[in-house]
Amino acid sequence: MLDHLAEPHGGVRYAPARARRVDLVLIGARGKVGAAFRRLLDRQQPALLAEANLDLRLLAGFDRRGFAFDSHGLAPDGLDATMAPRRDIDLDRLLEFARARGPSPTIAVDCTASDEVADLYPRLFAEGIGVVAANKRANTRSLASYHALQRAACERGVPYRYETTVGSAIPVLGPLRDLRLRGERVQSICGVLSGSLSYILHRMHDGCAFSAAVAEARDLGYTEPDVMEDLRAIDLSRKLLVLAREAGYAMEESDLRVELLGDLQIDADDVMPALQMLDDGWRMRIDAALARGERWVAIAEATQESARIGLHSLPANSAFAQLAPGQNLIEIRTELQARMPLCVSGAGAGVEITAAGVLSDVVSAAMHWPSPR
């Protein structure tokens, strides 16, 4: 199944005997990000073996409906064909296999938005399995639970990475952690963090109706599986919470103040008709801002004391207002970088770019697999 890994790549001959094998368990394997991750893994496996001596194998892949497992490794791009209907015992059997095999680096890659999957992390850590997550749920529960997870991974000596949970593939959580570790206190964080809201607002300033802009963002894969999570800033709140906690702020969800699109009480399966009712109101707000030479921007900001998310009408030539559709920009001010803040920017959403960020986390976790204490 993995014969192609033995082929020379780009003229470089690899040495599979010395390669470090790291097994992956992909959760949400047929979702948008999960499928893009599989395509990328399939493409990159030979290069990773040749250039990093890293033998990444897809040991298992599953979602709510199906499950696939092969102790020698599954072909990532062909996973759909090998998925069998998922049974209750599949996950227990997989963990039993990992336990029986003994110490061998294994990383669970969570490409779901599921609380049920987030609930699994402590069990995975206890089994010596690392976690790379695009799923924000685990880190946005209580502060005590956030610290407990970090501690559990650290004490078991397994990696826990979730860079794509904020700003997709933009490296921001890693740099924040580095700042903290070198003792540089983060004074404030301010940014456009929602790729989906940034895209929607941008398109509305281009003349697109509110509901049509939301539909476009959803069709491009910029929104959460439930688009109302983006519009109610639930997803953005989660990102700000993760960012604030990584900056070292002791923040609970209840500390966040959210003043965004108003009270969106839409509870229908098909939200579009309800969103269309808001089109005219939005058209007036957008036109008024444009007439003032301004644009509406969704800004998320946090300091040690407070965190808030709000819509701001900013001069059209300001850095935040000039961002391209879907672009994120995050400004970090520290004791040493107060006058000239550290800025990171790039695509803040998108299936392929998120999958690329997930693979970066996987590669980094695999290459720096911590030793057990």
Ligand SMILES: NC(=O)c1ccc[n+]([C@@H]2O[C@H](COP(=O)([O-])OP(=O)(O)OC[C@H]3O[C@@H](n4cnc5c(N)ncnc54)[C@H](OP(=O)(O)O)[C@@H]3O)[C@@H](O)[C@H]2O)c1
């Ligand atoms: N799209 C982006 O730009 C972007 C950016 C950054 C982060 N993310 C994050 O990436 C994650 C995935 O997003 P997506 O757009 O790929 O979502 P999606 O297309 O809806 O896929 C979700 C996947 O999760 C699976 N799943 C749900 N509950 C599960 C459970 N309890 N056990 C196992 N599998 C389960 C689903 O399987 P079933 O089909 O069987 O239900 C599906 O395969 C989300 O957390 C999102 O916030 C996305």
